[in-house]
Amino acid sequence: MKLYKELAEWWPLMSPHTEYEEEAELFLKIIKRYHPAVKDALEFGSGGGSNAFYLKKYFSMTLTDLSPDMLAVSRELNPDCPHLQGDMRTIEVEGTYDLVFIHDAITYFTEKADLLAVMKNAKKHLKPDGLLFIMPDEYTETFEPRTGHGGIDKDGRGMRYLEWSYDSDPDDHMLVTEYAYVMRDRDGQVTHEHDSMKAGLFSMPEWDALLAEAGFKAHFERVEFSEEPGTYFGIAATQLE
Template sequence: MSEDYRLYADLAAWWPLLSPPEEYADEAAVATSALDSADVDVREVLELGSGGGHNAVHLKRRFELTLVDLSPRMLEVSRRLNPECEHVEGDMRDLRLGRDFDAVFIHDALDYLLTEEDLAATVATAFAHCRPGGAAVFVPDHTTETFAESTEHGGSDDGDGRGARFLGWTWDPDPDDTWVRTDYVLLLREKDGNTEVVHETHTTGLFSRDVWHRLLTAAGFEPLVLTRRDGPDDAPRDLFIGHRPA
């Protein structure tokens, strides 16, 4: 799971520079529209795998958020950005808070689920916390049908000498299994000008639309898949909505 990676552990403090919160505005807008598709008035939202809280920066303007992540270091980052939100350390595969919400949201933390069993457990967690008439929104980076080898880069400076840049290369070593590989190279510059180069390999899950549909249905949701393309040069991306019957 994601807690095994330095990016979410001792390097977590670099997250706001590597992936700035303002870059999440469009994604959060799509998530808001999907969350609002519930059959209840959505006010209370549980975000599982909330990471550094960069989606929450935008979603909290519309919803009352409870943020859950497995990494205590990432929760520290999120608490600084979102002090008004409740934060909980927990594993989305087996979390049980004993209360329900109008909607549940899981962004790309889903990618670190490598088996159908882990994905099914997470879908069950979402169902257990979604009140009747509510909805759960799942946004994996890829499905089997949309995956294509890709590269990405980014990063920013803090205006006080610190800066971070990254290059990511995602590829599939074996198309017959349920995971893909992303190699990240991070270049981190401290305020005093010293730099560190970090290479880290992340293994992430890849499942078909049929698997998603089957697991959502098995958990009790009425599933819906939306395929969208953010821009003319962007790859298609699947978003799954599970409606819990009233």
């Protein structure tokens, strides 16, 4: 996506970290219920580092992402966290962790084999009693076509976006989100861009079966956001062996 490459510098205006405070606290409550003694965490697909900004108050966080441009954005917000570049299916980070945390970055996988590779790689990076927490945006059971918008003004620049998610083929494991971005730079120049993103759409039994194959027991936990319409579930995945 252009958003994670040439448009990455606009990310803090499109999705400011302050919009993540509530969800980070909700995720923390679930994580603590399954692993009260988390001291260190590894995040896959940490993006702009917005969840990490809040979670790092409770445990140390090592942040990883595929995109060097997004890692640069996160380094500004989280200069105190180590940042590493890599694909969550294959990245090898030294050591093992109490928690592997994967937020919305899991969304970009539309093939079960890729999800399985991520889960197996997460297991490799966990201590024996470590927890994998995944927060998929959508499940087959909860998905509803949606239109949303957002963005802010900051330091003389502004960005607004419109997003539109739809399921073009109910028989595949995929939905599409179209993004329209409008950016106004400090000199007043206005530009616009478009991204089209494919996202995975899997049912809870499919997540359950994949996690079991990777050596986890999945616990689906309802997450209730105060301002986000829709039904959301995080997955606290404990290790089977």
